[in-house]
Amino acid sequence: MRQSKRREARRLSAARLALLATGSLELTAFAQSAPQDTSAGLESSLGDLNYALHGFVLGDFTTRVSGQNPPGLGDISFAEERARLEVLLEASDADAAARFKLDAFNDSLVNRTGVELREAYIDYRTGPFDFRLGRQVLSWGVGDLQFVNDVFPKDYAAFFLGRPIEYLKVPNDALRTTLTVEPLAVDLVAIPFFAPDGVPGRDRFIYGFDPFAGAAMDMVYPEASWENAEFAARLRVTAAETDFALYAYRGYFHSPSFVPDDPLAPVTVAAVFPALDVYGASLQRNLLGGVLSAEAGHYHARDNPRSDNPWLPTSRTKGLVGYQSELLTDLTIGAQYIGQLHHHYDAYRAALPPGAPRLDEYVQTITLRANLLLLHQTLRLSAFAFVGISERDLLAMLEAEYRISDSLSLVLGSNIFAGDSAYTTFGIFRENSNVYTWLRFSF
């Protein structure tokens, strides 16, 4: 019964994608033939207020190619149509603006239709201060798809499904204040409402290792109170041709830790978000024609200071060194080395229940990137790989994007997971290698 429903969803979704494709092609043809440029959104003014209207229509489709499926499900892991409306309002007499990004979506896989407010904020600039209040995306740090001091929430499910990269970031409801006194700048971010990471769900992903499969899950988010608010700060300075930054963060791990009520026969498992402090620094500069990046951060697990609670993450120090260079015209390559050292390792080992998978004390990862632009940069081929040296696992992401016209893009890609063991970062997903495609018409 359920099977057939899935199959139907899949057929429907494929049909919709085709419809969307033809629709967008027609729209583009219309846009190109029309004398006035109709594809550039709508920009005008209303009294003292300038406004602009933009958006896109997106069809997105991902299918597993491992031949393995979650019990009772087919190999489609994502099938969605999505429409975005973006509104910008600017005051013409003050340095203030407001922006809204609202998505409406229809997720054919779980048969859910809904709206999602991606961004809604007010910008205000006065003297050396910039304020941004509302729902916004927050990022910093110098890693390439590797995050050390950027502990803001991320949606790894979206990332692993090959959705557009902007969906990797989960927006926060926050106030960001920036004080700039060149060459110094200080950012202060207050996040009163906790937003967790998007964790790959069991309806879309097969877990190679799932110890609490049968147990009931009880999500325990930090309460929205002033004491529980997250704070992040950054001090940035450019000196000696180098961008330096210091970071600090007080808040929580955004990915849940699972604490069973009974380790041997769990009935309920609490998904908790332990307290976390992060201190770190980064630098980035030109070197030999490329860009050198280095970043380090210390994660202090406040709820597990001596690393003796096996259910909670331990304190650790994470560092990365990366180099990116345009090797040939329109071919950029990059590599990063990431090392992560777990503190109080002996205590962690001692506390670990027998038979439980154990993290290495020092975890090493390499990432490699190659980006190639062709046909006057309308065709982008990119390859990115996370290679776990210590964990012996791999995530390779291959993607080709073709801009059929200025407003229509087609993407084909694949995420390939591999690992010796099912207990590692990517090894746990080794049955989830997928191919995906999406088509976007923007206006």
Added chain:
Amino acid sequence: MKRLVTFSVDHPWWMLGLITLLTAVLGSFLPQIRLDTNPKNMLAADAPVRAVNQRIEQTFALLPDTIVVGVVNDSGIFSKEALARVFALSTALAKVEGVASRDVVSLATTNDAVLENDNLEIRPPLRGPPASEAEVEAIRREVMQNPMFVGRLVAADGTATAIYAPLDAGADGGAVADRIRRVVADLGLSIGSAGSAAREQGAERVYLAGDPIVSETMAIEVFRQLAIFSPLAALFMFIALFAIFRNTPMVVGVMLISMISTVWAMGLHVGLGLTVHLMSAMIPVFLMAIATDSVHIFNELGFRLRSGSAKREAIIESLAVVGRPVIFSDLTSAAGFAALASSSFPAIRSFGIFVAVGTIGILALSFTLVPALLSLSDERRLQSGAGRAEPSLLASRVLGAFGRFAVARSGAIGIAGLAVLVLAIGGMTRIRINNNMVDWFAASSEVRSADQALNERLAGTGMGYLAVHGPEGTFSSPEGLRFLKGLAAEVGRVPEVGKVLSLADVVEQTQVALRGDESFRQIPDSREAIAQLLLVIGSGSRPEDLDNFVNYGEASANVYVQLETWDVDAFRRVISAAQTYLANQSLSGLRLEPAGMAYFNLVWNDEMLLGMLASLGWGFALVLLLLVWEYRSLTLGLIAFLPLLATTVVIYGVLGIIGKDFDMPISVLSTLTLGLAIDFSIHFVSRLKLRSSEPGSGTLEDALRWTIERPGLGIVRNAVVFSAAFVVMVFAGFSPYVTVGVLMAAIMLLSALATLLYLPALFRIFPRVLASKSSRAVAVLGTSVSCLLVLLLPAVARASTATSGSATSGSATSDAQADDIMRREYLAYYYPGSDFRASVTMKLVTKSGDVRERRLTMLRKNLGAPGTDQRYLIFFQKPDDVRRTSFLVWKYPNKDDDRWLFLPAVDLVRRIAASDRRSSFMGSDFTYEDISGRDLSSDTRTLVKREKLADADCFVVESRPQGDSADYARKLSWVDSQTFLPMKEEYYDAQNQIFKAFAGEAMATIEGQPTLTRRSMKDLRTGHATIVEMSAIDYDVGVGEDVFSERFLRRPPMQWIRE
């Protein structure tokens, strides 16, 4: 992987169909193959040495490619008949299509000044077939007393004369040579060594030599011998395979793997539109060598079938056991070859990349084609073949004994190995890096005999130039001429130099002729006397005779150096002798610039060889890194690396000891160790590791003996099969192929020996390496260091090519007026106002008329005086997927920009690499350099002319890039003499074809600043064009420096830019 194997075993026809389809698709590209047989073209079209040569040739009216036609008669060429034939030949040559007729140099065309009846006559010595013996004698006397002729045009003993036939630009050397051969035959003369009959008759023999002949013959020879010997080697290989295994499916398998992988690699090579150079022509041979890796699979299958396993299971299990080392060794080889991509030579890059591609193909085929074939083949056939693998075989018994010996005598072997290494390293220090393309041919070949015949009699077939630049009038002064004379004498001391000629010789010879007295063979004492002589020479019928030696204005002089050898080292000594002489000179302000074919060959040699060595080094580093990684141990990685290192060191050591030059073929071939030596040692170490971890495998010694006997047999078979096959190449008539044969066999045998003898010894000496992981700290350190190496690889490779590029490029002279015009253009175009704001629309138009549009707003501020640091802030508005993306540039005139990009979708500011200023700006035909200005010191310029262009009076300036800093060989700019804005620019490639054109299409004066409001750039090769229009232009708006920062990058300054 197991699934793939199982699938192939269960559905063999499906798999074969799939492979056939892929092969057919890739193979369909092959007919489009574009061959470039000229080894010279392996050097990039924009290599600095090409620009230097082109400039020198232009300055001195020289023609680059010259065929030397030597006429030899052992009884002397000074006879009526012989001179008549020389005259006829010279006249006929001038008429040959493709020969620059006016520039043919011979006794019949080169002017000589003689005093006849007190009249100064300037005419060639041979003006027609001599009528009498007296005339012959007069000619002989005249020619032999003129040092301009002796050695260059006639042999000192009078047995030979040379005719130099320069080729027209773009003429095909091979075709011209064929036409010359026909002309020679029509005159009844015989060519080269075939003339033994003619020798008896006392007739002349004609030899063809010179660079076009060598390049052309080489190209033909390389492919001809490749076509003969690589199939022959393949045949031998398969015969040897069959002899050992008696197993048809297997022989067919290996053969198919090598052929299919070759089709894949070459198909992709051709399909991507890359020209196949000499190097890539070697890809099939390399892939054949690497394909033998699959012998290990058959070897293992043999053992398994013999022990009674069912076929299907035996196949799957064999691949499961051998799988890992096969995967790993093929990947390692592929990575090693891919490291050659760090080379700055396009030819080496494609070679490395496509050998790597082919290797990956071999890997894929090992797990698909092999199991499919095996499952299709008759079980009894496989059984009978497998029977041959019994350990009672002689080979197995010998290996058993060998294993016992290697294990028992590990100490002695270790010490002996160390001694061999030390000896080899000693030998390596004596290696001479040199290249001599003529020596590549067999001693009896036409090229070599011609070269030898001419070098014996004349001053040599190798030609180089030493250009000397000084202030105007330098070389019409006595000091200048004395300098040239001294330089010539100094250079002449280099043993391989046959003849040196300079303006000093020309002037002296003319003075002697004028005075009719040999005692006047000296430099005149005054400028006036020199000026008079120069006037006399210039008034002859061929002013080029003077132009070849000195430019107009006497600021630059050219010294001809003729070399009796093609050793590139000889010209290196010439340059160093000249430089030493220059350094010890009182005359100041002189600059030396080597050029000509000999210099080209020198640069070609150095860049190819050293580049190859550097890339090979990177290959080694990468392989070591992979080994350390795979084995999770620094020590084990190093041990497994040893056979590769030892094989290479021993081969290089032997070269050093026997005194063979380290040349191009050797450097290419030594990369093969990446594919072979590493394969053996990975199989050995991986199988040993697996064996010793199996329960009941006994002691380390037992495991070692087992490994030597069982996987060792595969290694030995692989080595024997392959060296047997390639030994045939020793019989090739072209030394690079002899080198291939000998080296292949040597690499195979040495690496097999190193693997089977030294690895056991090392494991006995360091027994704990295998069992325990090496300490964590060491592994971490090892991997980290190796990772860093890999991270820095592209940077260092780039830096090293950059420095080597600048080291070989001579800095050229630039014309001060042209420099000034282009400086003013630079300021008028890129720096007007103290700041600037504009809305920019960029239309990208394809050949078929499709339009894409980019819209952006730009802010610029000059920080200091015009021409110094600038800041740019650019906000994109269209297309929609880049809307709100913004771009900040801090531009510095003399170093890489700082560039930051803001990506609004993820709210992130990132620095981006800025070294390649030639990359396209937003996919348009404009480069970053076109947008923000090209560093003035990157070009040298000359003012060509003044010209009216649409009513504007324009300077036309030619710019030539220094080094390889641009994708054009030269650029012509039409600069408005009023506004100093560029009205038109044309970009030319190395073949002097225009490929890109800029036009300033609309100009307006805005707030007092002349501004191009519309400009276009058209790519003439693709028909793609970009039109840029600017509106809402404002100068001096008062934007602050603080706007050019991350703050405003994230959110535009609303005062100037609305989203």
